[in-house]
Amino acid sequence: MARQTESKLPIDTAALIAASLPMPMLVVGAGQELLFVNPAAEQFFDTGAGLLLKHTLDALIPFGSPLTGLIAQALERGASVGERTLDISTPRHGERIADVMVTPLPEPEGAVIVTLQERSLAQRIDRQLLHRGAVRSMHGMAAVLAHEIKNPLAGIRGAAQLLEEALPDSEKNLTQLICAETDRIRTLIDRMESFGDTRSFPRNPVNIHEVLDRVRKIAETSFARDVTFTEIFDPSLPSVLGDFDQLIQVFLNLVRNASDALPEAGGEITLTTGYRPGVRFGAAVAGERLSLPLEVTVRDNGSGVPADLMPYNFDPFVTTKTYGTGLGLALVAKIIGDHGGVIECDSVPRRTVFRILLPKATEGI
């Protein structure tokens, strides 16, 4: 049984401590009813305390969740039990993975404290490294393919052009089709080759707002003519050290994807930037702590990334589009990785957010 501890603090202060904890904390009664939630838990479940306290735990966690078993175990042993990387995803709150600790309370009888430590960011960073691995393994393949396909392709295209001269007008569409298709394959190969490009590139301080403005202009005059754009920019945003053109490629791909997912009418894309110097991640990236204070998000109110695609949407060749290559997001992840940043995605229908975190220029990469 948990020991009763001496405290020099009054009861109210003890409650204040629970309320101030950065990790979500819930007190669950013997009948699974919620007795207490701290503000971090309200934020985690995206629901106010008033509403949460009317619920039982099973309204918050998926059916058959191991958390129920964990609570029973803690009560039986009369001691804290924990489990790492417990899946507490729900359709309402999306993919959630947390380390969970359950501790029995001396009273009321059968009550436990549940604390959660969300793992998403560290895990997503791990996953990012996997993406980079997948991308790297494409390097050799891309180089071989490029060499073996591009040359004969140029020959096929040239021959089709010669043939075209000898054909009557009514049949020219066939040779034109050959040319158009060879061009498409060439573009695909050019894109794949850019994965193999591991040369370091010149880095200059880049103003992300200029990048976003340019991308917005390109989008508004081409594929996103009927889309309403909103910009919420933080004027204090410092520069990022990087390559202007590559960053254009990143945001153009994200805005293009967002626009593809939008309904015909009422489509909205919101671009936001923010500076969060206090945020540091103790991520296991080369054992170093990451400081990625620049946050840029691309949000859309479109159909959302299909749930079964979510774990793979940064992988190469993953696409749901008839004419998609599935290389857009893989390329985005590579470029952001080359810039020392990370990208993550949260998506439910009507609200898809791609969030990019980048280091600021003076910190070097």
Ligand SMILES: Nc1ncnc2c1ncn2[C@@H]1O[C@H](COP(=O)(O)OP(=O)(O)OP(=O)(O)O)[C@@H](O)[C@H]1O
């Ligand atoms: N904003 C979004 N909303 C909904 N689904 C998205 C969004 N962004 C990406 N996706 C999903 O992720 C998949 C992969 O995107 P990615 O950009 O890598 O390839 P693509 O857009 O299909 O092809 P390409 O970029 O070559 O045209 C898409 O096919 C789509 O299903």
Ligand SMILES: [Mg+2]
């Ligand atoms: Mg795309």
